[in-house]
Amino acid sequence: MSTLALKGPYWVTVRQYRRTLWLAVAAVAASLTVIGGLRIWDAQTPDPLRADGTWFPADDRASALLRWALEYTGGGMLLLPLLVGAFVAGPLIAREFESGTYTISLTQSVSPATWLRAKLLTSTTAALLTALALTGVFRIGWSGLPGTWYLKWDPAPYAALGIVLFAHLLAAVAVGALVGLLIRRTLVAMAATGVAMGVVLLVLGAFRWSFLPVKTATGPIGSALRVPVDGLMTDTGLLTASGARFDQSVCWDQVNRTPGLDGVEGDGTKLFDRCLAEHGATSQYIDYHPSSHFWPTQLIESGILLALAALAAYAAFRVLRARLP
Known part of the structure; x- marks a missing residue:
């Protein structure tokens, strides 16, 4: 078990931000409680089948509340990359330089690259696990809504039902690290990263359906x-x-x-x-x-985001090496 325990800068990072990690766990638990409860309520009355082969909800109240909960959950998942990027840029990186606490880690036989790597890997793991859990919760509720096949193309379900959300998170962590290293002021770095990732979301949302010919x-x-x-x-x-x-x-x-x-x-x-x-x-x-374009579009957009993440991460380590050789 000792080999599986976090050590060095990884343990320090988790210890520093354990409240944030518990907040993520609480958000997932609350989402599961609400959506799972509504899904169970809706399942008590099976949805009848129309003559044309489509389904319609037997209990309008349960379906309406479940749809409402999914809209808010999906909207939160859509904004998750902005929150993660702002957190990495501000409290995780910039505040360390603003307060000078990063020097404590560097005096413990930890190189600057190891210090940054520990923070990025820890935050990336936490963000991806949170997104994976929320995706599972979203799918639990989504499977209980009849006649929603056409809604998967909307921004929130598109992100929550596919893989592109995970690519957005990787890009957000890398961009946040780069901005935090460049600016080194907590609030300014958070705002700049939020704007940067917001632009990425808007641009990809505007051109997403132009990746493949109609x-x-x-x-x-x-x-x-x-x-x-x-x-x-x-x-x-x-x-x-x-x-x-x-x-x-x-x-x-x-x-x-x-x-x-x-x-x-x-x-x-x-x-x-x-x-x-x-x-x-x-x-x-x-x-x-057609429906066959859904996953290829997800893969193309994810590829763009992963390229952005790789470039931003490379630039972040180059900046770190230049300032802390």
């Missing part, structure tokens, strides 16, 4: 075009006879600018259809990502 389904105007089950619609519109995409807002504007017409009712419908015919709009289209 598929397109077409049909006559007025036909019922549907995205395949478990797919994500990204765009819809009209096509001309030549196959070019037509912005139907042109015709909407024409109807709205015509005096005496109220929307597309009555004569407005005729004017709208005539406008479409004048511009040669003959069919409609839907752009979508």
Whole structure:
């Protein structure tokens, strides 16, 4: 057992931040209690099956509360990288330099690289284990909600149900370490890391569905075009006879600018259809990502984040070596 015990700077790091670790354990336990309890309540009344093969909740109260709890849990998991990055940059790294307490570790026959490595490995392990536990809790609740297949593309379920959250955490730890070493002021380092990771989240969220080319389904105007089950619609519109995409807002504007017409009712419908015919709009289209794009997108985004984490970690050790040779 003694070989498994934490030693040296690893033990010191865990000892210093044991309250933070217990807070993470408490957050996981609270999430499991709430979501697990709601899942048990919802399971007391099996969900009936509709004639079309879809499920609907038998107890609206249990399903509504479970959905509400999952929304908050997923939102918290989505913000977890920002919190972890800010903690690593501030209390874990910058405060050590701001207060000068890092010198105590360096006088105990511990090299600067070993000191930093211990802090990064400890924080990374704690963050990944917390995320793994929360992912398990989220999946417990998610499995009890019928008709939620299309919601997995939303930001919070996308992160909570896949592997990309773990890559975000690795990037957050590395970026936090680099910022903490560069700034060495607790609050400023925390704010800077939060902003940096927030930008990463926003940029990846904006371009996530451009990693893979979309598929397109077409049909006559007025036909019922549907995205395949478990797919994500990204765009819809009209096509001309030549196959070019037509912005139907042109015709909407024409109807709205015509005096005496109220929307597309009555004569407005005729004017709208005539406008479409004048511009040669003959069919409609839907752009979508099929279900098979979910995991490849996760892998591509995770690869980007792991590259960012590797670069930031390398830069952090280079900065450390330059300042504490």
